Amino acid sequence: MHMAPASVNLATLVLDFDSTFTKVEALDVLAEQLFSSDPARLTDLKSIKELTDLAMSGEIGFGEALQRRISILKPSRADIEALAEALKAQVSASIARNRKVFEENPGKIRIISGGFHEFIDPVVAEFGIKPEHVLANRLIFDEAGVATGVDQDNPLSKDGGKIVALRSWADLTGAIVMVGDGWTDYEVFQGGAADRFYAFTENVSREKVVAATTASEATQVVASFDEVLHNEGYEGRYSFPRSRMKMLLLENVHPVAIQHFRDEGYDVSTLKGALDEEALIEAIQGVHVLGIRSKTNVTRKVLDAADKLMAIGAFCIGTNQIDLKAASEKGVAVFNAPYSNTRSVVEMVMGLTVILTRNIYDKSIQMHTGKWDKSATGAHEVRNKTLGIIGYGAIGSQLSVLAEAFGMRVIYYDVAEKLTLGNARRYRTMDAVLAEADVLSLHVDGRAENKNIFGKAQFAKMKDGALFINLSRGHIVDIEALAEAVRTKKIYGAAVDVFPEEPRTNDDPFESALMGLPNVILTPHIGGSTEEAQEAIGEFASERLLNFISRGDTTFSVNMPNVQLSEVEGRHRFLHIHQNVPGVMAAINNVIAKYNLNILAQHLKTNEQLGYVIVDVDRGYSREALDELKAVTGTLKFRSLV
Numbered sequence: 001m002h003m004a005p006a007s008v009n010l011a012t013l014v015l016d017f018d019s020t021f022t023k024v025e026a027l028d029v030l031a032e033q034l035f036s037s038d039p040a041r042l043t044d045l046k047s048i049k050e051l052t053d054l055a056m057s058g059e060i061g062f063g064e065a066l067q068r069r070i071s072i073l074k075p076s077r078a079d080i081e082a083l084a085e086a087l088k089a090q091v092s093a094s095i096a097r098n099r100k101v102f103e104e105n106p107g108k109i110r111i112i113s114g115g116f117h118e119f120i121d122p123v124v125a126e127f128g129i130k131p132e133h134v135l136a137n138r139l140i141f142d143e144a145g146v147a148t149g150v151d152q153d154n155p156l157s158k159d160g161g162k163i164v165a166l167r168s169w170a171d172l173t174g175a176i177v178m179v180g181d182g183w184t185d186y187e188v189f190q191g192g193a194a195d196r197f198y199a200f201t202e203n204v205s206r207e208k209v210v211a212a213t214t215a216s217e218a219t220q221v222v223a224s225f226d227e228v229l230h231n232e233g234y235e236g237r238y239s240f241p242r243s244r245m246k247m248l249l250l251e252n253v254h255p256v257a258i259q260h261f262r263d264e265g266y267d268v269s270t271l272k273g274a275l276d277e278e279a280l281i282e283a284i285q286g287v288h289v290l291g292i293r294s295k296t297n298v299t300r301k302v303l304d305a306a307d308k309l310m311a312i313g314a315f316c317i318g319t320n321q322i323d324l325k326a327a328s329e330k331g332v333a334v335f336n337a338p339y340s341n342t343r344s345v346v347e348m349v350m351g352l353t354v355i356l357t358r359n360i361y362d363k364s365i366q367m368h369t370g371k372w373d374k375s376a377t378g379a380h381e382v383r384n385k386t387l388g389i390i391g392y393g394a395i396g397s398q399l400s401v402l403a404e405a406f407g408m409r410v411i412y413y414d415v416a417e418k419l420t421l422g423n424a425r426r427y428r429t430m431d432a433v434l435a436e437a438d439v440l441s442l443h444v445d446g447r448a449e450n451k452n453i454f455g456k457a458q459f460a461k462m463k464d465g466a467l468f469i470n471l472s473r474g475h476i477v478d479i480e481a482l483a484e485a486v487r488t489k490k491i492y493g494a495a496v497d498v499f500p501e502e503p504r505t506n507d508d509p510f511e512s513a514l515m516g517l518p519n520v521i522l523t524p525h526i527g528g529s530t531e532e533a534q535e536a537i538g539e540f541a542s543e544r545l546l547n548f549i550s551r552g553d554t555t556f557s558v559n560m561p562n563v564q565l566s567e568v569e570g571r572h573r574f575l576h577i578h579q580n581v582p583g584v585m586a587a588i589n590n591v592i593a594k595y596n597l598n599i600l601a602q603h604l605k606t607n608e609q610l611g612y613v614i615v616d617v618d619r620g621y622s623r624e625a626l627d628e629l630k631a632v633t634g635t636l637k638f639r640s641l642v
């Protein structure tokens with residue numbers, strides 16, 4: 001689509017008021033104010049809304065609808081004042097966040113409305129719009145100060161009025177751009193009074209208007225005012241409109257995250273299940289942020305196909321499903337939620353430990369078939385038993401604390417140096433732990449080197465009749481070897497939550513060699529699946545992603561150098577992600593010096609693969625400077641934030 005290039009000669013933006021400048025239809029709000037607490041007037045309330053809708057979608061004449069609504073409403077001057085106050089709190093989100101643009105461009109953004117000066121003027125005055133830059137109707141009041149009608153001499157009181165009224169502004173130079181949600185706004189463009197038209201759908205999307213809009217080259221549907229400013233070359237709140245940034249969230253990510261992204265104006269789409277490689281390659285086109293959980297594999301091929309991808313959010317702990325090396329090579333930042341479901345996993349392991357030690361699962365199955373088998377044989381307390389933990393990270397160490405509270409003795413093995421909690425004991429080899437553990441629980445991460453670290457040889461080294469628990473990753477354990485160990489009674493019971501092959505959605509089938517074995521509890525990867533954990537993950541991961549997108553903050557990123565950044569206020573910020581090779585920083589600084597950019601703050605942080613430079617500059621810079629920064633050898637991603 002064409003739209004105007006950035007230029008010194010900015011177009012005049014003419015905004016509709018109801019459902020565009022404000023989120024609401026003013027006369028509907030007035031009707032609520034006057035009638036909603038009076039049961040006798042509820043029909044009138046409904047009539048007002050119906051008349052508004054019919055007029056806005058072009059079903060009945062605008063003039064007729066206006067006159068009819070005023071004769072039902074009959075507001076007093078005080079009612080109108082109260083309405084104006086209410087409307088001040090209902091300014092559309094994307095208009096409100098671009099207040100500065102109004103202040104910086106006096107007279108360039110104006111209002112045209114079939115509503116009334118009496119309540120529009122005070123609302124838009126807060127954005128520096130003068131009454132002479134508002135074209136609207138005027139109410140006629142009787143002696144008692146009650147509005148009885150509409151000034152019929154005003155063209156806006158009649159059908160097609162906006163076209164006539166707009167021509168009364170003799171001081172306009174350059175292009176005229178109409179922005180609005182309603183049919184009368186589209187008519188301004190259709191009638192030739194505006195050069196371009198934006199159908200504004202942030203608050204309401206009207207079918208007839210959207211359909212007409214998509215039919216012309218000079219018109220466009222926009223979900224926010226940011227898009228209008230961006231297209232028309234105005235310097236808005238965002239260097240790239242948020243409503244054009246696509247977020248794709250898979251695997252039933254918690255609604256709280258979806259809500260946060262939508263509240264910030266991003267274009268969010270969701271899918272319940274995971275996608276296979278081929279489907280993901282297709283779905284990821286045009287996506288800026290991808291949200292997944294444990295079942296979506298983000299392979300190098302997927303990353304190669306991702307044309308716009310800036311960040312991936314793993315709404316879980318594990319990130320082994322993402323090719324982190326490939327993501328880094330492309331400058332794609334990856335985030336996870338490292339602690340939000342830790343406790344849920346640990347509580348489940350404790351529960352499973354008790355259930356397995358008492359053989360409760362099999363007893364329950366028997367009861368469901370009518371078999372009463374009251375006996376203590378093979379049932380034990382967990383107190384004084386030894387819990388062996390392999391992988392003493394966030395989950396393993398938290399488990400160690402809870403297990404000790406149950407009276408268990410804890411021993412562990414970890415490849416890395418760890419802070420030992422309570423009375424737990426660190427062992428130098430996994431074999432040493434296997435030799436003593438009554439219950440063995442795996443909590444290593446899913447790195448590729450951990451594939452099948454637990455197999456026939458390891459089961460052979462365990463105590464006879466020990467219990468085995470895996471809530472880490474499926475590929476860590478050789479499932480056939482575990483099944484055999486259970487069958488031979490080497491292992492007295494097992495709880496397995498994760499599998500080498502897991503169904504992508506709840507509708508796909510599950511199969512495993514462990515099915516039907518005694519005292520074996522199988523669960524569908526639900527270690528972290530509590531409402532508390534999912535909500536906490538949604539909160540945490542969405543915040544990390546939003547902070548990265550809006551300000552470049554990489555705190556807690558699993559592949560980017562971690563840099564904590566404040567909001568971008570009153571300055572521009574350049575974010576430059578590059579290969580960690582010599583000379584990049586010098587090249588960046590050469591460009592900065594060449595264009596005489598005034599640096600307010602600068603950070604550089606590197607890791608093995610990547611360098612991340614953040615430069616805050618004051619307002620003035622040219623497009624050429626940005627192009628040269630982008631062209632620095634080794635650049636993986638570059639973007640500027642307002």
Ligand SMILES: NC(=O)C1=CN([C@@H]2O[C@H](COP(=O)(O)OP(=O)(O)OC[C@H]3O[C@@H](n4cnc5c(N)ncnc54)[C@H](O)[C@@H]3O)[C@@H](O)[C@H]2O)C=CC1
Nearest residue numbers: 317318391392393394395414415416444445471472527528
């Ligand atoms: N079942 C479920 O729903 C859930 C499963 N998980 C899985 O649990 C894993 C562990 O989570 P956290 O404790 O938060 O991770 P973490 O990264 O804090 O801890 C993992 C620990 O394992 C150690 N480790 C890695 N390989 C090892 C090996 N071969 N031998 C001994 N130690 C080794 C690491 O040094 C680290 O201390 C996650 O990576 C994830 O795969 C996490 C949450 C929910």
Ligand SMILES: O=C(O)CCC(=O)C(=O)O
Nearest residue numbers: 293294316317318528529
């Ligand atoms: O619940 C999920 O989607 C995955 C949980 C998990 O395995 C993790 O957090 O690593």
